[in-house]
Amino acid sequence: GPADPGDPAQRARSKPGGRRRPDQPTAELWTELTGLVGCSESEDGPVGGAEGHATEVSLEEALVRLAEFLSAQLGAEESCGNPPDVTKPGDVPLLLTVTGQLLALLAWIRSPRGRQALPQGTQSASGVQPSTPAGPPSQEESPSLSPRGETQGQQSPQLEEDQRAWQRLEQLILGQLEELKQQLELQEEELGRLRLGVGATDSEKRVQHLTLENEALKQSLSLTRDLLLHWGPGLSTRAPQDEAEALVELQGRLQEAQDTTEALRVQLQQETEQNCRRELQQMHGQLAGLRARMASLRQGCGDLRGLVSTFTQSCQGSLSEAQGQVSWALGALSARGAGTQLPEEQQRTPTGCPGRLLELKGNIRVLCRLRPGTPSSLVCSEPGPGGSVTTCYRGRQHRFHLDWVFPPDASQEEVFRELEPAVLSCLRGYSVCIFTYGQTGTGKTYSMEGPPEDPGIAPRALQSLFREMGTGGQHRVTLSMVEIYNEAVRDLLAPGPPERLAVRQGPAGQGGIQVAGLTYWDVPNLETLHQMLSLGRSNRATAATAMNQHSSRSHAMVTLTLRAAFPPRGPGPAGTLHLVDLAGSERAWKAGAAGTARGDSDGAQRLREARTINRSLLALGGVMAALRARRPHVPFRDSQLTRLLQPALGPGATAVLLLQISTRPEDLGETVCSLKFAERVGQVELGPARRRRAPRSGTPSSLSTDTPLTGTPCTPTPPPGSPPSPGPDSGSSSALVPPEDLPS
């Protein structure tokens, strides 16, 4: 602070009655000052009673305290590292100027003139007179105060002079107040600039600093205002009310500035938080995207691995097959050259005659059978090979071309005759899949199973196979049977009630699908085979629907594995025959609408079944579309049906789709849907058909790579005529296609 040796404030501090301690904090001084103002406003003299508030304070003492407070403020400012350069007039701080003027006023009050001018009561309530003044006021404008209430006529020249001095002082203080206002405005501007500035931390510091400055200015202004309000009215000839209003307005502005500062601080904090939150959200989004990408890459990697494995196996199979054919051709040529006759078994090509067609064609064949019923002009057919079905639906005609069309009056035998070559190719190591597809009630089960008096494809196929194999026991036949009901795979040949089985992807590199716990049986003869099939059929879930009293509510899959037991040159290749009776592809609303309308639980169950069936058939359509478009990824995993059909639809397999359609006008929509599906399937190519590889001797029990439905040991063959019973290994792990080196 201003360390003037003649400083009246300093003298006041050293005064015995002075209350100022050297270490007294500014806050306490402020409290004291506020108290003094309150006391001074009591015009009735001392207020008896309460300590510290009862004493009437003189103007002199009030000024001393004010000077002390302002000095302390100045000291605080200097200690903040902003010492004022008092040599430059423009740099002298306002607070210093105000303090100086107050000290001058104090000095004047203590002068004889001042004591004479002021009434006794305002100088010192305690009666202690101030010490000898240091001298006359150093500044010209030191006022001569008139006592309040003194008449104009008593000391007229002196009074006029005093009033002029007061006016000057008042002008000065008002000017300083104006400067304070300007400073506040400057601060507001700086706050505005800060709002746009960068660097939240620096801005926050600056805001804090300005808040402190504002607080000090507010205190200073409030004090000056109080003094003016208290002492001014009697001394000033100008309207004091205006000044008070100006001060109040100033205080209001200060308050506004404070509010702005606070709002700025809050805004800064909110902006920072929002930015952080936004960045966090962005990072979360990026992380989720990366995770999804990782998952898809992982899946793609798995698919690629499967494709590579399948491709390698396919190449190896084709190579070995080509080798066999070349060596056969060379042998035939050399024999012809030498004029000798080849042994009978070597006269046939290694692949056999019926298989040749399949091998060369190598894609899915689509046959269509029309259900008997009232003929309709809306569905016409051109039966026979390369036949077609023409529909007239919603005023538009559409012709569907198929590999073979069976008219409504076609017999079971006629149908099977077209399928027999494919069935028999299993004996030469081919993988063949025959599945029936169509709307419910169109005769899928009829075609696949048929009534006992007129058997369908399955019984005829088995009969044909056993007839071809003869009775010499040269082939080992293994059977498994599953159904997919509401997306659950169930073992239809398990000794107990049908169990739910888990379908898994095979180990990496091996490809294929594994069905853990599946039961399979060695079948020695046709009679046992029929027994087992009827057992499986009875286990299959059937229920009455509005459309078909004996509708199958599940997909059924019979798998027969045929392996030459004692071929002339080591173990022969294993062929596989899959016979799949798909559940009806009726529209869900048709099948379950009646039950749902009734609101009974049975109807709801039918509706759920219909939905599951439709979903799995949709997945089958997706697989076919992917195969047709030769997409690298085929969505076999979309349903249990497509998972189990994966080996039957893989490269090297032969598939025959028997489409069942109705000619009834009310079924026309479904008929068109089914025909469209069949048309698309007909364009699918699975790759050239080939025989399965014979197992290498000495290798452990392994699964055929062509039919990767895997499992473990076969159950013992049940004696003919007795119901099949599970073997010791049943239930642990078995397969649709059993291992190749099992003991018979």
Ligand SMILES: Nc1ncnc2c1ncn2[C@@H]1O[C@H](COP(=O)(O)OP(=O)(O)OP(=O)(O)O)[C@@H](O)[C@H]1O
């Ligand atoms: N070609 C046909 N000759 C004689 N009867 C037939 C023929 N096709 C179907 N039927 C009869 O139609 C009815 C329904 O046939 P089937 O049960 O085979 O239909 P589905 O398509 O298997 O039905 P779902 O999908 O509900 O199982 C049966 O009574 C069956 O005997």
